[in-house]
Amino acid sequence: xxFEDESRAAIAAVLQGCRLCREVQQSLISxxxxxxxxxxPVTVADFGVQAVVNHHLKTIFPEIPIVGEEDTGYLHQPExxxxxxQVIEYVLRIIPELGEAEIxxxxxxxxxxxxxxxKFWCLDPVDGTKxxxxxxxxxxxxxLIEGGEVLLGILGCPELPLSLRRADETxxxxxxxxxxxxxxMARLDAVDEMREIRVDMISDPAWAKFCESVEAEHSSHDxxxxxxxxxxxxxxxxxIDSQCKYAVVARGDASIYLRLPTExxxxxxxxxxxxxxxxxxxxxxxxxxxxxxxxxxHGRKLDFSRGRKLTRNEGVIVTNGILHESVLRAVQEVMGxxxx
Numbered sequence: 001x002x003f004e005d006e007s008r009a010a011i012a013a014v015l016q017g018c019r020l021c022r023e024v025q026q027s028l029i030s031x032x033x034x035x036x037x038x039x040x041p042v043t044v045a046d047f048g049v050q051a052v053v054n055h056h057l058k059t060i061f062p063e064i065p066i067v068g069e070e071d072t073g074y075l076h077q078p079e080x081x082x083x084x085x086q087v088i089e090y091v092l093r094i095i096p097e098l099g100e101a102e103i104x105x106x107x108x109x110x111x112x113x114x115x116x117x118x119k120f121w122c123l124d125p126v127d128g129t130k131x132x133x134x135x136x137x138x139x140x141x142x143x144l145i146e147g148g149e150v151l152l153g154i155l156g157c158p159e160l161p162l163s164l165r166r167a168d169e170t171x172x173x174x175x176x177x178x179x180x181x182x183x184x185m186a187r188l189d190a191v192d193e194m195r196e197i198r199v200d201m202i203s204d205p206a207w208a209k210f211c212e213s214v215e216a217e218h219s220s221h222d223x224x225x226x227x228x229x230x231x232x233x234x235x236x237x238x239x240i241d242s243q244c245k246y247a248v249v250a251r252g253d254a255s256i257y258l259r260l261p262t263e264x265x266x267x268x269x270x271x272x273x274x275x276x277x278x279x280x281x282x283x284x285x286x287x288x289x290x291x292x293x294x295x296x297x298h299g300r301k302l303d304f305s306r307g308r309k310l311t312r313n314e315g316v317i318v319t320n321g322i323l324h325e326s327v328l329r330a331v332q333e334v335m336g337x338x339x340x
Contacts, residue, residue, distance in 0.1 A: 001178065002151075002179070002180070003144065003151060003152050007152055007154075007176060007178060009057060009061065010121075010142050010144065010152060010154045010176070011176060011191060013052070013053040013056040013057055013142065014053065014140050014142055014155075014174065015156065015188065015191065016052045016094050016095070017049035017052055017125065017140040018156045019094055020045065020048045020049055020052055020091070020093070021045050021049060021126065021132070021138070021158055022158055023090055023093055024045045025041070025045075025135065028041035028086070029133060029135070039129065039133070041132075041133065042132045043074075043083055044086045044087050044090060045125070045126045046069070046125045046126045047072075047074075047075060048090045048091050048094075048125075049125035049126055049140055050068050050069070050070045050106070050107050050110055050123060051103045051104075051107045052091055052095055052106075053125065053140070054066055054068060054107065054109045055095060055098065055102070055103075055106040057121055058106065058109055064120060064121060065109075065118075065121070066112055066120065066121040066122075066123060067112045067114045067120055067122045067278065067308055068107075068109070068111070068125070068278075069110070070107060070110060070125065071107065071108050071111055075087065075107075087103070088100050088103055091103050113308060114277060114306075114307045115148075115305065116306075117147070118147075119145070119146040119151075120144075121142065121143070121144055122143045122145055122277055122282075123143075124141040124142075124243070124278035124279060125140060126138055126139075127140070127242040127278075128242025128243075128244070131159075131214065131240075131242055131244075132241075135159065136159060136241055137157065137159055137160060137240045137242050137244040138157075138159065139155050139157050139242040139243045139247070140154075141153075141156075141243050141279075141281070141282040143278075143281035145281060145304050147305070148303065148304050148306075149179070150281050150284060150285040150304060151178070152176070152177070152179070152285070153175075153177045153281060153283065153284070153285040154174070154176045154282055155174070155175040155176075155244070155246070155282050155283065156188070157172070157173045157175070157244050158171070158188060160172070160173045160244050160248075161173075162187065163251075164238065164248060164253040164254075172187060172189065173188060173247065174188050174191060175197070175247050175250065177250075177286045177288075177289035177290070179285065179289070181289070182289050182290075183198075183250055183285075184197060185197045185247075197250055197251040197252070198252065199249060199250060199251075199252055199287070199290050199320035199321060200255055200320050201322065202320060202322065203322045203323070205232060205256075205323060205326055206232045206233060206234050207234070207235075208231070208323060209233075209235045209237075209253070209254040209255055209256070210224065210233060210235070210254065210256050210257075210258065211238045211239075211240060211249055211253075211254040211256065211257040211258075211318075212224050212238075212245070212257065212258055213241065213245070213259065214240065214241050220261065223334055224237065224258050224260060225237075226334045227330045227334050230333060231330050243279070243280075243282060243283040245257045246280075246282075246283025246284070246286050247283070247286065249290075249292060249320065250286045250289075250290035252320075255320045255323055256318065256319050256327055257316070257319075258318075258327075259275075259315055259316040259317075260315050260331070261297070261335075272314065274309045275309065275313065275316065276308060276309055277304050277307075277309065277310060280294075280310065281304055283318075284318075291320070292320050292324075293319055294316065294317070294318050295316075295317050295324070295328065296310075296313035296314050296316060297314050297317060297332065297335060298332075299328050300313060317331060
């Protein structure tokens with residue numbers, strides 16, 4: 001197996017991150033914190049996961065830099081010292097031998113700028129802030145990228161059931177994919193029982209299930225509804241937070257995932273949102289290795305060679321592959337498209 005050492009280390013690191021997230025959820029999240037829109041629990045989890053994942057990876061692969069979402073500037077602000085102390089507390093529950101300085105150093109090992117040369121890890125410590133706070137879907141997403149190509153992807157999804165058709169099942173899944181070697185899934189508590197997953201084989205859009213963000217601010221629900229109508233999709237949308245959407249398409253629970261720009265399209269639009277690489281790297285290889293397809297709304301492959309953002313792309317279209325051209329045409333009819 002290619003990247004055997006890297007995949008073993010990445011899976012172990014993500015499992016540690018999942019443990020930390022569950023500790024934070026059990027101890028810090030309350031109805032009161034949710035009603036007050038208090039994001040401090042997910043902030044603790046974000047920094048804590050980045051610390052444990054970075055520490056694990058740097059211990060085994062000190063030569064490979066890391067692109068991470070966080071740095072410790074926020075934690076050093078006087079008004080955030082309580083948050084910093086909580087981050088230290090929860091990291092020590094997972095790796096008790098670390099000191100405070102080592103934990104903060106580990107967080108700051110995620111400052112690599114990415115790009116087209118060399119190999120680097122790419123980490124989203126907690127993808128799906130609101131899902132995390134609600135006790136719904138969120139993911140820890142880790143990828144290995146070299147020369148702008150994703151080679152390895154891991155998604156830890158602590159609240160995702162093994163199938164959306166049996167949502168009352170035991171929750172907690174982990175997914176991984178290796179370039180040219182397939183995509184796999186297991187329960188979080190049974191990683192040795194990985195099984196290969198594949199996208200569904202639906203060819204008629206009328207039978208397809210759409211997967212989209214819970215929050216309309218993340219993706220245009222109105223445009224998605226018009227696209228679904230154009231394709232004659234019958235099923236209501238499956239709304240899930242985080243890169244768990246990639247996971248459910250990869251294993252055949254849905255056929256299509258759309259992340260559509262909310263500010264109009266056109267790369268010269270100064271107000272457009274530019275996607276971050278950590279929001280899509282791990283999920284994209286999972287889809288591709290499961291037999292699906294991933295492009296932006298103009299049909300371009302996602303370009304992970306441009307630094308920390310997908311500056312050459314707009315929006316994301318994920319399908320089972322069979323439906324991709326049909327979905328792409330419908331997206332472009334509804335939203336318009338600039339030439340590539």
